[in-house]
């Protein structure tokens with residue numbers, strides 16, 4: 326008989342699905358015992374990575390490490406256990422006039438997951454990765470000991486762990502800095518770009534803005550290749566807001582959200598429906614340029630507005646393919662990527678382009694490098710591996726790499742940039758796959 330802690334488990338892409346041991350505990354001594362007694366342990370936060378990064382033979386879920394430890398309002402420093410979600414941090418800190426320095430495109434990631442993937446947001450060119458705001462964290466290491474890691478204490482472990490994808494141990498708590506905000510609103514500008522030349526020019530012109538991101542219509546070809554909308558933003562000051570918003574400048578948004586009730590049948594999401602969606606999305610903005618104030622939820626987390634939206638891809642699931650191409654080759658690389666996708670007919674429902682600035686060289690395991698990064702969602706189907714191979718070849722030709730936290734099937738040469746993480750203690754299915762495919 327199977328022990329009851331063996332379960333089916335999968336991450337956000339619902340691909341792959343595995344049956345593995347998964348345990349959770351809020352007692353540090355019990356977690357230490359778990360690490361001591363097993364090899365091939367991997368931490369799992371909220372499973373918002375897309376593929377197999379937080380899957381392994383013995384999964385430790387941090388869901389029960391969910392307590393806040395301290396909040397220093399004077400200096401904007403918060404300390405919490407690693408399973409606390411960024412959404413929970415925001416609920417506490419936004420009404421007090423603080424915001425996260427760096428946030429990914431979903432707020433439903435754990436603090437441990439944000440450190441282990443060293444996540445980036447729309448402000449990498451200006452403010453770097455999540456590690457920039459991390460002061461210290463506590464880690465259960467391969468000897469089953471709790472060690473404090475910071476820039477001063479165990480710095481080698483600190484830098485190996487940020488972006489280290491859980492392969493250096495289990496982060497149990499963390500202390501990090503927040504930024505001051507006057508309001509919970511973003512002063513946003515949305516600008517439509519007809520093609521790749523225009524969107525690249527807009528990115529370059531927008532480097533002074535703290536936040537930049539573009540949505541791209543992947544089905545366009547020829548002179549419209551790269552048709553897109555750039556959204557740039559700044560935290561709004563109280564005095565800038567229209568009078569009705571000034572009454573409650575640090576308001577949190579209403580909580581009601583619809584949920585996708587079931588896995589959509591295979592036929593629902595196809596190239597025709599994606600083309601229709603793209604047409605409507607591009608044309609819902611009738612003016613070339615729009616200025617408005619939006620709540621931070623709308624600006625940073627549009628996808629979080631619908632619970633379990635990953636079910637629209639059906640039961641076979643989907644992958645996210647995110648690559649970065651160095652800046653000097655950025656436009657040519659993206660052109661070839663978009664052409665390959667348009668020709669394959671494997672449309673991406675979501676395609677997001679961002680500009681990375683220089684990365685902190687100390688954070689050697691972090692994914693970003695100075696350049697353009699594109700994230701694409703593809704439904705799992707028979708032709709997908711071939712397309713991924715084709716895209717990998719382009720990325721490799723231009724000296725780019727693939728983001729591990731999104732990866733499910735890319736070639737090893739593009740994903741084996743992790744260093745100082747090899748141990749038999751902490752092993753993910755992703756890392757095994759990469760090592761075996763070398």
Ligand SMILES: Cc1cc2nc3c(=O)[nH]c(=O)nc-3n(C[C@H](O)[C@H](O)[C@H](O)COP(=O)(O)OP(=O)(O)OC[C@H]3O[C@@H](n4cnc5c(N)ncnc54)[C@H](O)[C@@H]3O)c2cc1C
Pocket residue numbers: 336337367368369370371372373374375378379387407408428429430431433434435436437438439441442443444445446489490491492494495496497628730731753
């Ligand atoms: C809609 C959506 C949008 C996203 N947008 C972005 C984005 O803009 N930028 C970006 O950078 N990422 C983005 N992501 C990816 C996401 O931010 C990362 O995958 C993040 O690491 C997920 O955190 P998690 O808590 O869900 O961790 P999991 O998905 O469970 O794990 C992710 C990795 O972190 C490790 N890990 C988790 N917790 C711990 C811990 N306590 N100790 C040690 N290791 C741990 C795991 O082993 C694994 O390697 C997005 C994901 C989604 C679903």
